Amino acid sequence: MTIIASSTAIRPEREWNIGWTDVGPFVALVVLMLIGFLINPDFLSATNLGNVVTRSAFIAIIAVGATFVISSGGLDLSVGSMAAFITGITIMFMNRMAPEWGVLAIPAGMTVAIVVGLLCGLMNGLIVTIGKIEPFIATLGTMGIFRALITYMSDGGSIPIDRSLRDAYRPVYFGTFVGIPLPIIISVAVAAVASFILYKMKYGRKCAAVGANEDVARYSGISIIKTRTIAYAIQGTCVAVAAICYVPRLGAATPTTGVLWELQVITAVVIGGTALRGGKGHVWGTVAGAVILELIANLMVLSDFVSEYLVAGVQGVIIIIAMLIQRFSK
Amino acid sequence: MSSVLSIEREGERVVAQKADPLRHSLLRAEGVSKQYGPVTVLSDVTLDILPGEIHAIIGENGAGKSTFMRLLSGYIEPTAGTLALSGQHVRFAKPEQAQDAGIALVHQEILLAEALTVAENLFLGRELTRNGVVDDRTMRRLATEKLTELGCLVSPNALVRNIALADRQLVQIARALLDDYRIVIFDEPTAVLTGEEVERLLAIILQLKEQGAAVLYISHRLDEVQRLADKVTVLRDGKKIGTYPGRTLSQMDMARLMVGRDLAALYPEKRTKAAGEAMLTVRDLSVPGFAKNISFQAHKSEILGFAGMIGAGRTELFEGIMGLRPATGTVELEGKPINIRSPRAVLDAGIGYLTEDRKGKGLLLHERLAPNLTLSALTRFHPGIFLRRSREQDALRAAVEQYDIRLKSFGVKAGQLSGGNQQKLLLAKVLLITPSVVVVDEPTRGIDIANKAQIYAFIQSLVAEGKACIVISSEMQELIGICDRILVMREGRLRGEVSGDAMTEHNVALLATSDAAVDGNVGGRK
Ligand SMILES: Nc1ncnc2c1ncn2[C@@H]1O[C@H](COP(=O)(O)OP(=O)(O)OP(=O)(O)O)[C@@H](O)[C@H]1O
Ligand SMILES: [Mg+2]
Secondary structure, eight states: OOOOOOGGGSBOOOSOOOOHHHHHHHHHHHHHHHHHHHHOGGGGSHHHHHHHHHHHHHHHHHHHHHHHHHHTTOOOSOHHHHHHHHHHHHHHHHHHHHHHHGGGHHHHHHHHHHHHHHHHHHHHHHHHHTSOOOHHHHHHHHHHHHHHHHHHHTTTSOEEOOHHHHHHHTHHHHOEETTEEHHHHHHHHHHHHHHHHHHHBHHHHHHHHHHHOHHHHHHTTOOHHHHHHHHHHHHHHHHHHHHHHHHHHHSEEOTTTTTTHHHHHHHHHHHTTOOTTOSOOOHHHHHHHHHHHHHHHHHHHHSSSSOGGGHHHHHHHHHHHHHHHHHHTO | OOHHHHHSOHHHHHHHHHHOHHHHOSEEEEEEEEEETTEEEEEEEEEEEOTTOEEEEEEOTTSSHHHHHHHHTTSSOOSEEEEEETTEEEOOSSHHHHHHTTEEEEOSSOOOOTTSBHHHHHTTTSOOEETTEEOHHHHHHHHHHHHHHTTOOOOTTSBGGGSOHHHHHHHHHHHHHSSOOSEEEEESTTTTOOHHHHHHHHHHHHHHHHTTOEEEEEOSOHHHHHHHOSEEEEEETTEEEEEEEGGGOOHHHHHHHHHTSOOOOSSOOOOOSOOOSEEEEEEEEEETTTEEEEEEEEETTOEEEEEEOTTSSHHHHHHHHTTSSOOEEEEEETTEEOOTTOHHHHHHHTEEEEOSOIIIIIOOTTSBHHHHHHGGGHHHHSOSSBOOHHHHHHHHHHHHHHTTOOOSBTTOBGGGSOHHHHHHHHHHHHHTTOOSEEEEESTTTTOOHHHHHHHHHHHHHHHHTTOEEEEEOSOHHHHHHHOSEEEEEETTEEEEEEEGGGOOHHHHHHHHHOOOOOTTOOOSOO
C-alpha cells in the first residue's frame, strides 16, 4: 500500500472563510446609512440611530430564533401572534400577582413568559416533527390559534399592565446601561448566545446538517425530530424574550400586537444570508437584516418620497429581492 | 451524422486525422485549461473526437476527467483554450447550447428531480406537446420504450425518489439517448450498475457507434474500456499523457499510464487464519417490501460478501439493520441485542454503514470537509457540548493522510472533491466511529484502480484488527477477490452461500438469477 499524498502541499483551511453571504448584509447596512445621511443628515445622529436600533430589537430577537428554525429546514409563521399571546398571558399573570407580590410579580411574570414561549415553540415543533405536518401549514394553524386566543383574552380590546407595575417595568424598554438602550443590549446578548450555540456547539452542527440534507443527517445518526423540535423551542423562547421587552413599550397587549411580524422576521433572516431551504444559519446577518428593515422604515418616515403607510409593502418587496439574489447568486 | 466517415477503416481515419485534424474531427478541444481560483484542474488539453468512434478517457480520481467532460458539454467554460465543432469555433455558455449542437452528457453524479416522475425527468425541459398541451401519453410510452431497452423496468409514473439508485442511473442514461445526439458523453455510467445492466448498456453504446455517433466513455472499470474503446486518452493530474489505440493497451498498461508507476496486485492475498466467533447475528430480519426473513452471522476477522442483482434488497436489508428503514427481527452484536429502531443506537453499538448513495445520503456537499468527517461521530469527537475545532482539523489531516484523499486545499467543500475522493472521505467518516462491524455498500464505486487496491488493503487491515466486514458489491470479481464467504440474495431473500473454491462468478451468478443448486452451496435459507 503506497501513500503518496503529501499533505504539506495542500493549502490549509483559512480560519475565517468570508464570502459574500457573510458580509453582504453589513455592506447593505452601511450603504443604507450613507443613503440616509444624504437624504437627511439628521439620520446619522446618535439619537435617531439609537431609536432605530432599539425599535428593531423585537424583530431582531425573534429573527435570531427564526434563524434556527429556518437553518434546520423549517419555517414558523406563528411568531407574531405567539408574541401577542405571550405578552397577554404575561401581563395577566403580573396583574393577578401584583397585589400580593408587589414588583416581584415582574420577574415571576418574565419566567412565566419564557416557560409559555418554550411550550408554544415545543408545540409547533412537535406538530411539525412528530405530526409530520408541513411547517407552513402547521404554523399557519397555530398562528390563527394564538391570534384568536389573544383576541379572546382581551375581549377584543386591550390588556393593560397594572399601574403599580408600570414604573418598575419601564426601564426594560426605556432604560439604558452605560448609555446603551437595554433592548439593544438584550438583542446583542441573545444573538451572542445564539451564535455560540450555532457555531460552537454540537447542536449547531446538527441543525445545519438537518437543514442541508435530512438524509445525510439521518444516516449520520442525527435525530431529525429532536433537532427540529429544539429549533422550534428556541424560537419560542426568543419570542418570549421579545415579548418581555415589548410589554413596557405600549404597556398593553392588544389583538393587533405583533401583526405581520412573521413577514419582517423571515425577511430579516433571508436578507441576513440564511437560505430559506435550510443549511447554514447566519445569526449576525439576521440581526443586520432586522436593523436594515427598521432603517428603511425610518428612512421612509424621514424622507417625503414614499408614504410610511407603504412600509410593509416595501418590506415585501425586499424579501422578494433578497430571494432573487439568493437564487441567482447560486 | 456522416455515414461516409463511419464506414472508413480505422487506420485511414487516424492517418487522415493527423494530416488535417480540423477537417474530420467532430469536436476538437484545443489547449483547454480550467482553473478554480489558484487551483489548476485541467491544463492545456488537446483532443479530437471523431464520429463513429468510442473514445475512452481514463485517469486517477481527481485527474480532471469529469471537469473536462463538463467543459465539452457546456456546464463550465474553459479558462483558456477553444472548442471547435466540425471545424467551426464554438463557445458553450450553457449546457442547452451544447445539447442543441448535439452533445449530451450523462453525469457521473445522479442529477434528477426527486419529486418528479421518471417520465417527467426524462423529458424535463423538452416536454413533448400536442396542440400546445403537454403530451403525457406519448412521453410515457417513449419513456417505457427507452427504459425497457436499457433493461430498466420501473414504471414511468414512479417518483424518482422511490426508485433504486441503479434505476436512477438508467433513467439518467435514457435521457441522453432520447434524442439523436452526435456526441454522447458517459461519465462513469456503470459505477452503480450490475452485470446484466452493464452488458445492455455496452451493447447500446456499440449501437450508437454503429449509427455514427461519437462516444466519450469514462470508467474506472478497465475491462469495459478494453472491450469498448477505439481510442484511449489518459489524463494525469489535469494533463493529457497521450492518446492510444484502444486494443493495443492491456489493463495493466492503462493502469500504469494512469498512475505513472507500476502497480502491485489489485486484491490482497487472502488470509489463511480462520474467522473467529460470531460478531454480528441477524435473525429473521424483514424489511417490508424489500427483504424477508433474513438470518445470517458475520464473524470476527471475516469479510462477508453480499451479492445479488439490482433490486435483490441488499441495501434495503442493511438500511433496515441500521435503523434507517422500518424492519422487524433481531440483531445482536457479540451476543448483545441492538435496538434497530434508532440509527443512533445502532451506530453507537458499533455498526458502521457506508451508504451506496454518497451524494444523497453520505455527504453534505455544500459543507466543508471537517464537519462532514465528524458528523456521525459528533459525541465521540466533541465530548461535552462544545465543538473542538482543532481536534477536528487534526482528524481531517490524519484522514487525508491515511485514506490518501487528494485535495488541493483543506478549505474546499465536499462537493468540490472529485468523485473518488468523496468516496474516500465518506469511508473515513464511517470509520471515525470505530465500529466493530463495518458494512460497506459499493465501497469502490467510482474509485480508480490504484485506490481500489488501497481500499481492499484497508478492508483487510480492518478485519486483521478483529472487526467483521460486510461488503455489498455489484462487482462480482471484487467480492470474489476479497471475501471469505459470499451470501447471495435474490428478490428479497437469501438464496445461498458460497465459500472457498465454490466462489466463482458462475456460481454466484447462478444463485443470483435462479434457484439452481450450486456445488458448495451451504443451502439456501437456514
Ligand atoms: N468547483 C471546484 N472548485 C475547486 N476545485 C474543484 C472544483 N471542481 C473540481 N475541482 C477539483 O478538480 C480536480 C478534478 O476533478 P474531477 O471531478 O474532474 O476529477 P475526475 O477525474 O473526474 O475524478 P473521479 O475519477 O474521482 O471522478 C479535483 O481535484 C477536484 O477537487
Ligand atoms: Mg469524475
